[in-house]
Amino acid sequence: MAKGTTQHIKVRNLRKVYQVRSGMFGRPLPLQAIAGVSFEVEAGTTFGLVGESGSGKTTIAKMLMLAEAPTSGAIEVGGRDLTKLDGAARLQAYRELQPVLQDPYSSLNPRMRVGQIIDEPLRIHLSLSRHERQARVRELLDLVGLPSDAAERYPNEFSGGQRQRISIARALGLNPKCLILDEPVSALDVSIQAQVLNLLKELQQRIGLTYLLISHDLAVVAYMSQRVGVLYLGELMEIADADDIVRRPLHPYTQALISSVDSRGSDDNGKVVITGEIPSPINPPSGCPFHPRCPRAEHRCTLEKPVLRQLASGHQAACHFAEGFLQSYTKQRLARDQSSAESSSSPNSNTEVTT
Ligand SMILES: Nc1ncnc2c1ncn2[C@@H]1O[C@H](COP(=O)(O)OP(=O)(O)OP(=O)(O)O)[C@@H](O)[C@H]1O
Ligand code: SF4
Ligand SMILES: [Mg+2]
Numbered sequence: 001m002a003k004g005t006t007q008h009i010k011v012r013n014l015r016k017v018y019q020v021r022s023g024m025f026g027r028p029l030p031l032q033a034i035a036g037v038s039f040e041v042e043a044g045t046t047f048g049l050v051g052e053s054g055s056g057k058t059t060i061a062k063m064l065m066l067a068e069a070p071t072s073g074a075i076e077v078g079g080r081d082l083t084k085l086d087g088a089a090r091l092q093a094y095r096e097l098q099p100v101l102q103d104p105y106s107s108l109n110p111r112m113r114v115g116q117i118i119d120e121p122l123r124i125h126l127s128l129s130r131h132e133r134q135a136r137v138r139e140l141l142d143l144v145g146l147p148s149d150a151a152e153r154y155p156n157e158f159s160g161g162q163r164q165r166i167s168i169a170r171a172l173g174l175n176p177k178c179l180i181l182d183e184p185v186s187a188l189d190v191s192i193q194a195q196v197l198n199l200l201k202e203l204q205q206r207i208g209l210t211y212l213l214i215s216h217d218l219a220v221v222a223y224m225s226q227r228v229g230v231l232y233l234g235e236l237m238e239i240a241d242a243d244d245i246v247r248r249p250l251h252p253y254t255q256a257l258i259s260s261v262d263s264r265g266s267d268d269n270g271k272v273v274i275t276g277e278i279p280s281p282i283n284p285p286s287g288c289p290f291h292p293r294c295p296r297a298e299h300r301c302t303l304e305k306p307v308l309r310q311l312a313s314g315h316q317a318a319c320h321f322a323e324g325f326l327q328s329y330t331k332q333r334l335a336r337d338q339s340s341a342e343s344s345s346s347p348n349s350n351t352e353v354t355t
Contacts, residue, residue, distance in 0.1 A: 008040065008041065008042060008043045008076075008077075008078065008210075009040065009041040009047075009064070009075070009076070009077050009178065009210065009212070010040050010074075010075075010076040010077075011037060011038055011039050011040070011060075011064075011073070011074075011075055011076075012038050012073055012074040012075075012076070013036050013037070013038055013072070013073045013074070014034055014036070014037045014038070014060065014063060014070050014072075014073035014074070014075065015032070015034055015035060015036055015037075015070060015071045015072045015073050016032070016033045016034040016056075016059050016063060016068065016070055016071050016234075017030050017031065017032050017033070017071045018030075018031045018033055019031070020282065029282050030282070031280075031281050031282045032234055032281050032284070033056050033059040033234050033281055034056045034059050034060060034063075034070075034234045035233070035234040035235045035281075035284075036073070036235065037056075037060065037073075037229075037231070037234070037235065037236050038236070039227075039229050039236065039239060040227075041178075041210055041211075041212060041227070042210075042226070042227075043208075043210050044204070044208050044209070044210055045210065045211075045225075045226040045227065046204065046210075046211040046212075046213050046224050046225040046226055046227075047211070047212055047213070047225060047226070047227045047228075047229065048213045048214075048215065048220075048221030048222070048224060048225030048227070048228045048229070048242065049212065049213070049214045049215075049221070049228075049229050049231055050214075050215055050216065050217070050218050050221045050228060050229070050230055050231065050257065051216065051230060051231035051232055052216055052232075052278055053216060053278070054233075054278045054281075055231040055232050055233060055234070055278060056231055056233070056234040056281075057182070057183075057214040057215075057216075057231060058182055058214070059234075060212075060214075060231075061099065061180045061182045061212065061214055063075060064082070064097055064178075064180055064212060065094075065097055065098075065099050065180050066082060066090065066093065066094050066097070069083070070083055077093060077096065077097065077177075077178070078096075078177070080093065091125075095125060095174040095175075095176065096174075096176050096177045096178060097176060097177070097178045097179075097180060098171040098172070098174060098176035098178075098179055098180070099171065099179070099180045099181075099182065100164070100167050100168055100171050100179055100180070100181045100182070100184050101167065101182055101183075101184075102182055102183035102184065102186055102187055103187045104155075104160055104163035104164040104166070104167050104187065104188075105160065105163065105187065107167055108155040108163055108166060108167065109155075110154065110155055110156055111154075112154075112155075113151065113152060113153065113154060114141075114146075114150050114151050114152075114153055114154070114155065114158075114166055115134075115137050115150075115151030115152060117155070117166060117170055118137045118140055118141070118151070118166065118169050118170045118173055119133050119134075119136075119137050119173075120170075121170065121173045121174055122136055122137075122173050122174070125174055126174070136173065137151055137169075138151070140169040140170075140172055140173055141169055143169065143172065143203065144165040144166070144168050144169045144172075144199060144203075145165060145199065146162065146165055146166070146169070150162075150166075159192070160187060160188045160189065160192060161188055161189075161192035161195055161196055164184060164185070164188065164196050165196070165199065168196075168199065168200070168203070172203070172207075176209070177209065177210060178209065178210040178211065178212065179200075179209055179210075179211050179212075180212050180214075181200065181211055181212065181213045181214060182214045183214055183215055183216070184196065184197075184200070184213070184215075185197060185215075185220060186215065186216070186217065193220070197220065197223065197224055200224070201224065211224070211225075213225055217261070218246075218254075218257045218258060218260075218261050219261045221242070222242045222243075222245070222246050225242045226241065226242060227239065227240070227241060227242065227314075228240060228241075228242050228245045230245070230251065230253060230254045230257065232253050232278070232289060232290055233278060233279065233281055233284055233289040233290075234281055235289060235308075235318070236308055236316075236318070237251045237253050237254065237290065237308075237317065237318050237319070238250060238251040238253075238254045238308075238315075238316065238317040238318070239308075239315070239316045239317075240314060240315040240316070240317075241314055241315070244312075244314070244315055245315075246258060247329075248325070248326065248329040249325075250311055250315065250317035250319065250322040250325045250326055251290075251317045251318065251319045251322065252272055252274075252290065252294050252295065252296045252319060253274070253290050253294070254317075255272040255325075256272040256273060256274045256295075259271045259272050259273060260273075272295055272296075273295065274293045274294070274295065275293065276292070276293050279292060285302075286302060286303065287300075287301050287302045287303045287304055287305055288301040288302075288304075288305060288306050288318075288319070288320070289305075296319075296321065298320075300320055301320060304320070306318045306319050306320045306322075309322075311323065311326050312326060
């Protein structure tokens, strides 16, 4: 497969409002699933989108996969705005952005052989002979680490991890430039998750793919991504490089996500624990959308919505007190540097133990 065909993605002020009915005869109410989200994915890198259930991750994925039309905003891929494409250009964009979905058990047709499943998009979208398609199916199976005789078998003869490899092979068939990975490992055993994630990393390096990786699991997102966006109630709370967001989260929601997976997240600003459920986007809270669950909330948070703003190079957060968190990380780092300098210059620090 050709390398170097990836494309930069720019999402600009994306909004999605659904109209939902409260009952059979109730009037439709607007549900703002995505409330103005902007981010960029550099070509050949992974942007990880993390957030709990209902935060809007799949809605963003669907808009990128052209399965849902945005209410407003732009999705630029390689300089073209997907929201304005039609006809052949839209079909081409559809081929370039392929999904790998969460559940490899339900996303593969149990009545089709694996070879037919991988062949289906090739047959529909490419003008290849039967022989060329069969060769391509074998090539794709090999690429994802499955033997060529897998083509003759049915999905139920494979484990969850192998089924996700089949889904990945199918997604790669049309030579996409970007994969939209919506919870690609959350249905798998923890022991298998790393194998599939490592396969995705390897494929990205070999083919030069761009990934939008969606997960509720910050550990998965941080392992895979160069940049991370933290989504809550349809809005980005924080965006930063993956290592930066783990080292110094500047939003209490991110701090809570880190505290839940890694005790290191609690060292700097105390363990942040949140309870309760994400509120309904039909009736979002006033002020900061996170205030009803935020352990650091103050009165101001109930009234005033914090702006997502740049706080350090490449690091944005939407919390009134983010500057204070940043200062405390800086102070703690200076204190650590000072104490390690003092210990290395102390007369006993290099004393050799002699017997
Ligand atoms: N077709 C739809 N009609 C109405 N509301 C919808 C529709 N699709 C999603 N929603 C609502 O939009 C919000 C975001 O849903 P979405 O599926 O994007 O969340 P998610 O972050 O992917 O959650 P999960 O982790 O559970 O998959 C939810 O409140 C959901 O109920
Ligand atoms: S603005 Fe207030 S409620 Fe919102 S995250 Fe910051 S401290 Fe919490
Ligand atoms: Mg989802």
